[in-house]
Amino acid sequence: MEKHRVLIVEDSPTMRQLLVFALRRLRGVEIVEAQDGMDGLRKVSSDHYDIALIDINMPVMDGLKLIRLIRGEDALKDIPIVVITTEGAREDRDRALALGANEYLTKPIQANRVLSVVRSLLKVG
Ligand SMILES: [Mg+2]
Incomplete structure (x- = not known):
């Protein structure tokens, strides 16, 4: 079965839980959680992910900075x-x-909405 690796970068544990709960309905999903932008950068740089969900307001490093760094990195930009x-x-x-x-x-x-957005970006039905 095809695996879909999802990284959730979100500082609120409650919000992460909601996202995990929604995403578990996808077949073959593997979810990794990060608690702030820096943690997210570390994780996204050290493993393969098919999609990243990134909160904007976070301590240490916010989502806008993280998105900028990811898009500036050849290995991650897509x-x-x-x-x-x-x-x-x-x-x-x-x-x-x-x-x-x-x-x-x-x-x-x-x-x-989480599922439909993620499914369409992963191109799964
Ligand atoms: Mg937040």
Whole structure:
């Protein structure tokens, strides 16, 4: 069976839990969690991932900085990125998309939207 490795970079444990719960409905999914941008950078640089879900507001290193670093790195620049933004934070969302994020999710997170966005970027049904 095809494996889909997903990296979740999100500082809120509750939010990570919601995302993990939604993503477990994908067949063959392998989920790794990171708790801030720096942790995310370490993990995304040291293993293969098929997609990354990245929160914007995080301590240590925020999501915008992480997206910029990923897109500037030859080995990482093609990873599909879904940015997670707060409702109303349209500027953050636009900046993330301008930096190369492929899609966005708005909090509060809806499992069906998470799945449809991730499925379409992974090109699985
Ligand atoms: Mg956050």
